[in-house]
Amino acid sequence: MAENKSWVLMVTAQTPTNIAVIKYWGKRDESLILPINDSISVTLDPSHLCTTTTVAVSPDFTHDRMWLNGKEISLSGGRYQNCLREIRSRASDVEDEKKGIKIAKRDWENLHLHIASYNNFPTAAGLASSAAGFACLVYSLAKLMNVKEDNSHLSAIARQGSGSACRSLYGGFVKWIMGKDDNGNDSIAVQLVDEKHWDELVILIAVVSSRQKETSSTSGMRETVETSPLVLHRAKEVVPKRVVEMEEAVKSRNFPAFARLTCSDSNQFHAVCLDTSPPIFYMNDTSHRIISCVEKWNRSEGTPQVAYTFDAGPNAVLIARNRKVAALLLQRLLFHFPPQSGADLNSYIVGDKSVLMDAGIQDLKDVEALPPPPEIKDNVPTQKFKGDVSYFICTRPGRGPVLLTEESQALLNPETGLPK
Amino acid sequence: MAENKSWVLMVTAQTPTNIAVIKYWGKRDESLILPINDSISVTLDPSHLCTTTTVAVSPDFTHDRMWLNGKEISLSGGRYQNCLREIRSRASDVEDEKKGIKIAKRDWENLHLHIASYNNFPTAAGLASSAAGFACLVYSLAKLMNVKEDNSHLSAIARQGSGSACRSLYGGFVKWIMGKDDNGNDSIAVQLVDEKHWDELVILIAVVSSRQKETSSTSGMRETVETSPLVLHRAKEVVPKRVVEMEEAVKSRNFPAFARLTCSDSNQFHAVCLDTSPPIFYMNDTSHRIISCVEKWNRSEGTPQVAYTFDAGPNAVLIARNRKVAALLLQRLLFHFPPQSGADLNSYIVGDKSVLMDAGIQDLKDVEALPPPPEIKDNVPTQKFKGDVSYFICTRPGRGPVLLTEESQALLNPETGLPK
Numbered sequence: 001m002a003e004n005k006s007w008v009l010m011v012t013a014q015t016p017t018n019i020a021v022i023k024y025w026g027k028r029d030e031s032l033i034l035p036i037n038d039s040i041s042v043t044l045d046p047s048h049l050c051t052t053t054t055v056a057v058s059p060d061f062t063h064d065r066m067w068l069n070g071k072e073i074s075l076s077g078g079r080y081q082n083c084l085r086e087i088r089s090r091a092s093d094v095e096d097e098k099k100g101i102k103i104a105k106r107d108w109e110n111l112h113l114h115i116a117s118y119n120n121f122p123t124a125a126g127l128a129s130s131a132a133g134f135a136c137l138v139y140s141l142a143k144l145m146n147v148k149e150d151n152s153h154l155s156a157i158a159r160q161g162s163g164s165a166c167r168s169l170y171g172g173f174v175k176w177i178m179g180k181d182d183n184g185n186d187s188i189a190v191q192l193v194d195e196k197h198w199d200e201l202v203i204l205i206a207v208v209s210s211r212q213k214e215t216s217s218t219s220g221m222r223e224t225v226e227t228s229p230l231v232l233h234r235a236k237e238v239v240p241k242r243v244v245e246m247e248e249a250v251k252s253r254n255f256p257a258f259a260r261l262t263c264s265d266s267n268q269f270h271a272v273c274l275d276t277s278p279p280i281f282y283m284n285d286t287s288h289r290i291i292s293c294v295e296k297w298n299r300s301e302g303t304p305q306v307a308y309t310f311d312a313g314p315n316a317v318l319i320a321r322n323r324k325v326a327a328l329l330l331q332r333l334l335f336h337f338p339p340q341s342g343a344d345l346n347s348y349i350v351g352d353k354s355v356l357m358d359a360g361i362q363d364l365k366d367v368e369a370l371p372p373p374p375e376i377k378d379n380v381p382t383q384k385f386k387g388d389v390s391y392f393i394c395t396r397p398g399r400g401p402v403l404l405t406e407e408s409q410a411l412l413n414p415e416t417g418l419p420k
Numbered sequence: 421m422a423e424n425k426s427w428v429l430m431v432t433a434q435t436p437t438n439i440a441v442i443k444y445w446g447k448r449d450e451s452l453i454l455p456i457n458d459s460i461s462v463t464l465d466p467s468h469l470c471t472t473t474t475v476a477v478s479p480d481f482t483h484d485r486m487w488l489n490g491k492e493i494s495l496s497g498g499r500y501q502n503c504l505r506e507i508r509s510r511a512s513d514v515e516d517e518k519k520g521i522k523i524a525k526r527d528w529e530n531l532h533l534h535i536a537s538y539n540n541f542p543t544a545a546g547l548a549s550s551a552a553g554f555a556c557l558v559y560s561l562a563k564l565m566n567v568k569e570d571n572s573h574l575s576a577i578a579r580q581g582s583g584s585a586c587r588s589l590y591g592g593f594v595k596w597i598m599g600k601d602d603n604g605n606d607s608i609a610v611q612l613v614d615e616k617h618w619d620e621l622v623i624l625i626a627v628v629s630s631r632q633k634e635t636s637s638t639s640g641m642r643e644t645v646e647t648s649p650l651v652l653h654r655a656k657e658v659v660p661k662r663v664v665e666m667e668e669a670v671k672s673r674n675f676p677a678f679a680r681l682t683c684s685d686s687n688q689f690h691a692v693c694l695d696t697s698p699p700i701f702y703m704n705d706t707s708h709r710i711i712s713c714v715e716k717w718n719r720s721e722g723t724p725q726v727a728y729t730f731d732a733g734p735n736a737v738l739i740a741r742n743r744k745v746a747a748l749l750l751q752r753l754l755f756h757f758p759p760q761s762g763a764d765l766n767s768y769i770v771g772d773k774s775v776l777m778d779a780g781i782q783d784l785k786d787v788e789a790l791p792p793p794p795e796i797k798d799n800v801p802t803q804k805f806k807g808d809v810s811y812f813i814c815t816r817p818g819r820g821p822v823l824l825t826e827e828s829q830a831l832l833n834p835e836t837g838l839p840k
Contacts, residue, residue, distance in 0.1 A: 230691065268694075271692065
C-alpha cells in the first residue's frame with residue numbers, strides 16, 4: 001500500500017436497467033436469492049435509464065459509506081453486505097503507477113469504501129432501479145478491486161443484492177439461468193444476443209400514476225410462493241417451455257412469437273400475484289386500458305405490432321416491432337392518454353424524442369388533433385384518460401455495463417472521496 | 421283437451437339468484453354446458469334478488485313467445501330451445517277440473533307457450549340474472565306441464581340454459597356436481613344445507629360503476645379454456661380439494677375456513693381470466709379497493725369477519741359472519757365509498773335496510789361523520805372514492821324456487837295470455 005500519503009482511488013461505471021419478458025417471480029432460497037424458474041430480459045438503453053456509480057477506496061476512509069441520489073444511506077442491510085463480502089473475497093492486487101498506489105490482495109479486507117450512486121430516472125417510478133443499482137455496484141467494485149471473474153460470475157454476486165440485477169450485467173437479451181446448486185454458483189446470467197442483434201425494436205414506457213402503495217417485490221414473491229396454488233405449476237410446467245420458445249424467438253427475430261410470449265408471461269405473472277393470499281394487484285385500470293388498446297390494435301392488424309409487459313407496478317413497457325410501429329403506437333397512446341392541460345410536451349415524452357417527430361407531433365395541438373385509431377369501432381365511444389399516465393419514456397434495447405473514464409463523470413470528489 | 425272453448429292455463433314461480441363461492445369457469449362441453457369442475461354457491465334471498473316468471477299455455481297461442489322485463493325477446497336461441505325441448509319431452513297429463521281443462525301428455529308437442537319474466541334487480545348489473553332466469557323458466561314450465569322429476573333433475577335442464585342456473589333450483593348452499601357422463605345427465609345441482617342452516621350470514625353487494633364493456637362469461641370461459649396454461653391445473657388439482665373443504669366449512673359453519681376458501685377461489689378465478697389470451701379483466705380499481713379494505717380489516721381482527729367474491733364483473737359480493745359484522749362492514753364501505761353529493765341514501769342502500777339502522781346511519785350527514793376505520797394506520801392518508809359504487813344491496817342467504825299462487829302475482833293476463 002502507498003505509504004504516508006493520502007490518496008483516493010476511484011472507478012466509475014454505468015449500468016443499464018432491464019425488463020423481463022419471461023418473468024422472475026419466486027425464490028427457492030431467500031438469502032442467496034435463487035429463483036424458482038429461468039427468466040429472460042431485454043436490457044434498456046442506458047442513455048435513458050441507467051445507474052451511474054462511483055466507488056472509491058482510500059486509507060483515510062474510516063468505514064464503508066454509500067450515497068444514493070445524493071443522500072447517504074445505510075449499508076448495513078444483508079443485501080449490501082453480501083455483495084461487499086463476495087466482491088472483497090475476490091479482490092486482487094491493484095497498482096496505479098501514475099498515482100503511486102499499490103494495494104495488495106490482502107489489504108482489501110482492511111480498506112473502506114465510499115460509494116455514490118445515481119439513477120437518471122425517478123427511483124420511485126417502479127423502473128427496476130435496484131437491478132441497475134446492484135449491477136453497477138458489483139461491476140464498479142469488481143473493476144476497482146481488480147476482480148478477475150467475467151460478467152457471468154459477477155452476475156451471481158449482483159444476484160445476491162437484487163435478483164434481477166444479475167441480468168443487468170449484459171446488453172441485448174439476457175437469460176438468468178436458475179441453476180441447481182444449493183450454493184447458487186450456477187444461478188447466473190448469460191447473454192443470448194447483444195443489443196445489435198435486434199436493433200429495430202423500439203421501447204415505450206408509460207409511467208402510470210398510482211395512488212396505491214405497492215407491495216414490494218421481495219415480500220410479494222415470498223407471499224406468492226407461500227400461498228399461490230398456481231405458482232409452482234407455472235414455474236415447473238409453463239415457464240421452461242416458454243424460455244425455450246423465447247430464446248428461439250429472440251434469436252430468429254420472430255416478433256409475433258416474441259410478442260405472444262411476452263404478453264402471456266406478463267399476464268401470467270400478474271395472475272399468480274392475484275392468486276396470492278391476500279391477493280397482490282400491481283396493474284390498475286390504466287394498465288388494463290393500455291393492454292386493451294394494444295390487444296385491439298394487434299388483433300386488427302392480424303399479427304402483433306406491439307408487445308406489452310408489466311413489472312411489480314402499474315407502468316407499461318411496450319415493445320414495438322420497429323420505428324414506424326412505435327410512432328403509430330405513440331399516436332394511439334397520446335390519443336387515449338393526453339397530458340394534463342397546460343403540460344409541457346417536452347417533459348411528457350422523454351428519452352428518444354425522434355419517435356415523437358416520427359409521429360408528427362410537435363406540440364399539444366397536434367396531440368389534441370389526433371384522430372381515434374381506426375381499429376376502434378364507430379359504435380364504441382372513444383374515451384380519453386387525461387392525467388392517468390405521468391409521462392412516457394422512449395427508448396430501445398441497449399448495451400451492458402461500461403466504465404466511465406472521464407473524471408468529470410465521477411460522482412465522488414477525487415481528493416476527498418466525498419460526493420461532489 | 422278442452423274442446424270448443426278458449427282457455428289459458430298459467431303457472432307463476434319465483435326463483436332466486438345465486439353467487440358461487442367455489443367458482444364455475446370453463447366448460448368441457450359447450451352445447452350441453454358441462455363444467456370442468458364442481459362449484460358451490462349460496463342462494464340469495466329472493467326478496468331482494470329474484471326472477472318471477474309466468475308461463476302460460478293455450479290452444480289459441482300460435483307460437484312460443486317470451487317477454488323479459490316487459491320487452492318481447494326471441495326464443496330462437498339454442499339455450500332456450502334446449503330447455504323447452506327437454507321440458508316438453510318430460511310433460512305429463514294435466515287436468516284443471518275447475519276450469520274444465522284437460523291436457524294429455526301427447527298434446528304438449530302441439531301446444532304453444534307464452535312466457536313472461538321479470539327481474540327485481542337491474543338485468544345489466546352483472547348479478548347473475550341469467551341464472552335466476554333459466555332456473556325460473558324451467559321450474560315454472562315443469563310445474564305447468566306436470567313434469568314429475570325432482571329439482572335435481574330439473575337442474576340438469578336449467579343447466580343447459582345457463583350453467584349457473586342449475587344452482588338456483590335450491591335454497592341455502594348448493595353444489596353443482598360436474599358429473600362424468602357425456603350426455604350430462606349426472607351434471608346436476610344438489611343442496612348441501614338449506615337456508616336456515618347458517619342464518620347468521622349477511623350479504624352486502626356493492627354494485628360497482630363500470631365504464632368498460634365486459635367480456636361475456638360464455639366467451640370468456642371458452643377463451644380461458646382454450647388459452648390459459650393454468651386453468652386445467654386449477655380445475656383438476658386445486659378445485660376438488662377446495663370443494664371438499666368448502667362443504668365441510670359450510671356444514672360446520674366454520675366462518676374462517678369459509679372466508680379463506682371463498683376469497684381464494686374468487687381470486688383464482690380472476691387469476692385464470694388474467695392468464696387468458698387476450699387477458700380478461702373483470703375487476704377494476706374499485707373492486708381492488710374493496711378487497712384491500714376487507715383484507716386489512718380481517719387481518720387486524722386476527723380472524724376473518726368478511727368474505728368477498730366477484731363474478732364476471734366488478735361488483736363485490738361481501739359475506740359478513742353475522743349482523744353485527746355487517747353493520748361494521750357497511751360503515752367501512754360507506755366511509756370509503758360515500759354516495760354522490762345530494763344522492764338519496766334510500767336508493768343508495770337497498771334491500772334489507774335494517775343493516776343501515778344497525779350501522780347507526782339515518783341520513784347523509786351520518787355517512788359524512790363516519791370516522792376512518794381503526795385498522796387504517798395513522799400515517800396512511802385515508803382515501804374516499806365518491807361515486808365509484810352505484811349502490812349497495814343488503815341481503816342474506818335465501819330459499820329456493822316457489823310457486824306464486826295469487827293470480828295478482830302473475831305477469832300474464834289470465835284471459836289473453838299476454839303481458840299485463
